[in-house]
Amino acid sequence: MQSRTPASRTGRPRSAAADAAILAATREGLVELGWSGLTLSDVAARAGVAKTTLYRRWSGKHELVVDAVAELFDELVLPDRGSLAADIEGVVLQFAAILNRPEAKCGLMGVVAESTRDDALRERVRTSIVERQKRLVLAGRARAQERGELPPEADPEESARTVDLIFDMAAGAVVHRTLVSGKPADEEWARGFTHILLLGLTTPAPNLTPPGKTVS
Amino acid sequence: MQSRTPASRTGRPRSAAADAAILAATREGLVELGWSGLTLSDVAARAGVAKTTLYRRWSGKHELVVDAVAELFDELVLPDRGSLAADIEGVVLQFAAILNRPEAKCGLMGVVAESTRDDALRERVRTSIVERQKRLVLAGRARAQERGELPPEADPEESARTVDLIFDMAAGAVVHRTLVSGKPADEEWARGFTHILLLGLTTPAPNLTPPGKTVS
Amino acid sequence: MQSRTPASRTGRPRSAAADAAILAATREGLVELGWSGLTLSDVAARAGVAKTTLYRRWSGKHELVVDAVAELFDELVLPDRGSLAADIEGVVLQFAAILNRPEAKCGLMGVVAESTRDDALRERVRTSIVERQKRLVLAGRARAQERGELPPEADPEESARTVDLIFDMAAGAVVHRTLVSGKPADEEWARGFTHILLLGLTTPAPNLTPPGKTVS
Amino acid sequence: MQSRTPASRTGRPRSAAADAAILAATREGLVELGWSGLTLSDVAARAGVAKTTLYRRWSGKHELVVDAVAELFDELVLPDRGSLAADIEGVVLQFAAILNRPEAKCGLMGVVAESTRDDALRERVRTSIVERQKRLVLAGRARAQERGELPPEADPEESARTVDLIFDMAAGAVVHRTLVSGKPADEEWARGFTHILLLGLTTPAPNLTPPGKTVS
DNA sequence: ACTTAACCGAGACGGTACGTCAGGTCTTAAA
DNA sequence: TTTAAGACCTGACGTACCGTCTCGGTTAAGT
Numbered sequence: 001m002q003s004r005t006p007a008s009r010t011g012r013p014r015s016a017a018a019d020a021a022i023l024a025a026t027r028e029g030l031v032e033l034g035w036s037g038l039t040l041s042d043v044a045a046r047a048g049v050a051k052t053t054l055y056r057r058w059s060g061k062h063e064l065v066v067d068a069v070a071e072l073f074d075e076l077v078l079p080d081r082g083s084l085a086a087d088i089e090g091v092v093l094q095f096a097a098i099l100n101r102p103e104a105k106c107g108l109m110g111v112v113a114e115s116t117r118d119d120a121l122r123e124r125v126r127t128s129i130v131e132r133q134k135r136l137v138l139a140g141r142a143r144a145q146e147r148g149e150l151p152p153e154a155d156p157e158e159s160a161r162t163v164d165l166i167f168d169m170a171a172g173a174v175v176h177r178t179l180v181s182g183k184p185a186d187e188e189w190a191r192g193f194t195h196i197l198l199l200g201l202t203t204p205a206p207n208l209t210p211p212g213k214t215v216s
Numbered sequence: 217m218q219s220r221t222p223a224s225r226t227g228r229p230r231s232a233a234a235d236a237a238i239l240a241a242t243r244e245g246l247v248e249l250g251w252s253g254l255t256l257s258d259v260a261a262r263a264g265v266a267k268t269t270l271y272r273r274w275s276g277k278h279e280l281v282v283d284a285v286a287e288l289f290d291e292l293v294l295p296d297r298g299s300l301a302a303d304i305e306g307v308v309l310q311f312a313a314i315l316n317r318p319e320a321k322c323g324l325m326g327v328v329a330e331s332t333r334d335d336a337l338r339e340r341v342r343t344s345i346v347e348r349q350k351r352l353v354l355a356g357r358a359r360a361q362e363r364g365e366l367p368p369e370a371d372p373e374e375s376a377r378t379v380d381l382i383f384d385m386a387a388g389a390v391v392h393r394t395l396v397s398g399k400p401a402d403e404e405w406a407r408g409f410t411h412i413l414l415l416g417l418t419t420p421a422p423n424l425t426p427p428g429k430t431v432s
Numbered sequence: 433m434q435s436r437t438p439a440s441r442t443g444r445p446r447s448a449a450a451d452a453a454i455l456a457a458t459r460e461g462l463v464e465l466g467w468s469g470l471t472l473s474d475v476a477a478r479a480g481v482a483k484t485t486l487y488r489r490w491s492g493k494h495e496l497v498v499d500a501v502a503e504l505f506d507e508l509v510l511p512d513r514g515s516l517a518a519d520i521e522g523v524v525l526q527f528a529a530i531l532n533r534p535e536a537k538c539g540l541m542g543v544v545a546e547s548t549r550d551d552a553l554r555e556r557v558r559t560s561i562v563e564r565q566k567r568l569v570l571a572g573r574a575r576a577q578e579r580g581e582l583p584p585e586a587d588p589e590e591s592a593r594t595v596d597l598i599f600d601m602a603a604g605a606v607v608h609r610t611l612v613s614g615k616p617a618d619e620e621w622a623r624g625f626t627h628i629l630l631l632g633l634t635t636p637a638p639n640l641t642p643p644g645k646t647v648s
Numbered sequence: 649m650q651s652r653t654p655a656s657r658t659g660r661p662r663s664a665a666a667d668a669a670i671l672a673a674t675r676e677g678l679v680e681l682g683w684s685g686l687t688l689s690d691v692a693a694r695a696g697v698a699k700t701t702l703y704r705r706w707s708g709k710h711e712l713v714v715d716a717v718a719e720l721f722d723e724l725v726l727p728d729r730g731s732l733a734a735d736i737e738g739v740v741l742q743f744a745a746i747l748n749r750p751e752a753k754c755g756l757m758g759v760v761a762e763s764t765r766d767d768a769l770r771e772r773v774r775t776s777i778v779e780r781q782k783r784l785v786l787a788g789r790a791r792a793q794e795r796g797e798l799p800p801e802a803d804p805e806e807s808a809r810t811v812d813l814i815f816d817m818a819a820g821a822v823v824h825r826t827l828v829s830g831k832p833a834d835e836e837w838a839r840g841f842t843h844i845l846l847l848g849l850t851t852p853a854p855n856l857t858p859p860g861k862t863v864s
Numbered sequence: 865a866c867t868t869a870a871c872c873g874a875g876a877c878g879g880t881a882c883g884t885c886a887g888g889t890c891t892t893a894a895a
Numbered sequence: 896t897t898t899a900a901g902a903c904c905t906g907a908c909g910t911a912c913c914g915t916c917t918c919g920g921t922t923a924a925g926t
Contacts, residue, residue: 175392
């Protein structure tokens with residue numbers, strides 16, 4: 001969240017309740033007004049807080065929304081549904097469900113759009129929202145390895161690359177399906193997606209690529 | 217582009233040159249100012265055109281940027297690189313190259329962000345930008361079938377679902393890699409992506425895995 | 433009215449009906465929209481005429497309204513009510529009646545306001561609207577002289593000055609009463625006004641002005 | 649000026665200096681650009697103030713100019729020139745001098761023109777500018793009564809009517825002379841005007857001349 | 865009847881100001 | 896020192912009107 005200067009000892013302390021109220025008001029505003037319609041004046045009014053209070057804690061709309069949205073995605077958990085495929089489907093459906101909430105799609109896409117020209121913001125989005133969800137991929141793989149569905153890691157570097165790839169594919173596909181194609185990422189779709197993803201992960205090395213090009 | 221009513225026979229005709237100038241100015245503005253920094257006043261000034269002319273043809277920033285960005289993605293072609301895998305890699309890299317251009321990422325994410333609260337806009341984005349690129353998937357599959365890399369279609373409905381799925385996965389993965397993860401979608405990445413995608417497509421595994429069962 | 437170039441012999445002649453329609457539409461527009469609300473596009477539409485036609489004949493809103501309003505004041509006539517006082521009262525009431533019509537007050541004050549910074553326009557207002565109403569003062573005086581109520585003119589220069597003064601006093605008082613004070617210039621008021629005006633005109637020379645200052 | 653709600657105790661108080669700067673800038677703008685050329689953007693820029701500050705205090709151009717012009721006419725004073733006639737001449741010349749200033753004529757006629765379609769505005773013009781100058785008529789009469797030039801009041805209602813009439817005649821005549829006839833309201837003219845006005849006031853002629861009868 | 869030139873309607877065009885609104889800073893008094 | 900309140904500057908918004916222009920098409924006078 002925002003940088004808290006612990007050096008200040010004197011004076012009136014900041015209201016702790018205000019933070020939560022502001023973030024909730026932000027999400028409420030996103031639901032009703034969308035990203036571009038959201039104004040900090042409105043957030044302040046909703047939270048029963050002065051605009052100054054808000055600017056004292058966040059540097060602007062971007063950062064505020066990042067924090068407000070991040071809390072949403074932290075709800076994701078990895079369910080144990082008995083198999084790797086089912087676990088993947090479960091996470092995908094959870095992710096799709098969150099992305100269906102208006103505050104999530106508005107807020108996320110808004111900050112992503114801004115982050116195309118603001119590296120600091122993109123980094124903040126990545127660390128506050130995206131990167132921390134890789135825990136799901138890691139946990140899923142670990143559980144699959146326990147079950148014997150996947151072999152243990154060999155090359156740690158290669159392993160990290162694969163996690164990134166899977167993450168981009170999963171998150172990207174759900175976002176594109178939901179926000180661009182405008183169709184529901186439902187169970188059937190999740191099954192099809194998981195099918196393709198899993199086969200690629202579990203099949204060692206193909207012969208379809210022309211000679212001279214190995215894949216993994 | 218905007219709907220042209222051919223019923224108007226009288227009056228001064230609209231300048232054809234203005235359209236091109238405006239769209240080019242829009243892209244230029246996106247490069248320099250980004251989505252949120254782009255103003256229609258600035259576009260008009262760049263294009264040497266009055267603001268009213270702009271509003272006469274487009275209803276606002278959203279629609280204008282959709283048209284301006286759509287022209288970028290129409291540059292995509294399907295190269296014949298000898299195999300399905302190589303073809304996919306080629307298209308993915310082309311797509312990544314376009315998405316690396318600032319006007320493309322700014323503009324695309326900007327309109328997508330807005331479209332989360334505007335169904336008409338999302339439909340416009342879909343038809344003007346996204347949907348027409350499915351031609352690449354269709355052409356790639358046809359060529360692969362000629363080569364014998366893929367079997368001919370059996371169920372047309374299932375086939376359409378697969379095209380959609382592939383498209384969401386490909387477009388989504390590249391976008392997420394480029395814009396969120398912030399890492400380059402380079403040849404190595406494209407190879408990994410293609411590997412996973414292709415195996416899933418070519419392995420005749422059971423498509424209907426019951427929930428809770430393993431896949432491979 | 434507008435300058436007509438008689439040098440043009442060939443080609444389609446201007447529609448005579450259009451002029452009248454335009455002036456009528458102008459007055460109609462003044463009634464409904466007022467001076468500042470009046471637009472030439474609206475006038476053109478009301479008159480069933482293209483904007484170009486309008487600009488071909490008048491150079492702008494100012495001149496058009498001058499012509500449109502001038503026609504209103506040309507309705508003034510000098511009634512023969514038997515005495516100078518009654519004649520003055522009659523004309524004053526007529527003038528007040530015209531000035532009560534919204535198109536008259538709107539239009540007149542509008543062009544007068546503009547004319548404070550445009551000498552050519554003020555001259556046009558004076559010659560087209562104001563000056564020609566001095567005929568009423570002249571006719572009234574002539575009739576009073578016939579009746580023997582006023583002596584014949586002695587000094588023609590002095591006479592002209594007096595006509596101007598009376599005119600300014602009469603027109604100014606009615607305008608101020610109607611438009612600024614916002615009270616009706618009714619019969620009682622006209623009687624009071626006429627009383628003061630006439631006494632001053634018919635009394636030869638006062639002694640109230642301090643020595644060394646003669647009035648007439 | 650604008651109504652100040654003294655109930656507001658909290659928040660940053662309005663800058664008092666801004667008011668004066670804005671009104672001065674308004675007059676400056678009137679001088680250079682005239683009524684129709686005056687824009688609130690320009691006024692704001694001149695006053696070194698944001699447009700919003702301006703709109704926060706005045707509802708529009710009309711009200712702003714009323715206040716700006718009102719200050720001009722508050723400069724009028726009643727000089728003691730020894731006799732009623734001389735006093736009247738003095739005030740008339742002062743009024744003419746103010747009306748000769750471009751900001752005064754532009755502004756006054758502009759708001760009067762607008763007020764022909766806006767009763768609230770006319771009332772504002774009347775109370776803020778016109779009505780308060782009746783003090784001059786009242787003071788002049790009182791002084792003349794002290795001198796014995798005029799008898800004391802008999803009927804207070806009749807007295808008020810006379811004040812109104814004198815005021816309409818004086819103000820109207822000067823305005824018409826200056827702005828419509830376009831000739832200077834100089835000493836000679838003022839003498840002539842005063843002559844007529846005073847005779848009417850001091851001659852105890854029958855006030856109720858039946859219509860159709862001669863006066864003198 | 866046939867030029868021919870000015871006329872006409874429609875409406876696009878480059879400008880400019882409008883009045884509103886959001887962003888972000890500041891100045892108060894109170895807590 | 897923080898807080899609520901709200902005034903402040905900046906700058907874009909989308910609209911409206913101005914006066915000009917460019918079309919296709921019309922209408923008389925002069926041949």
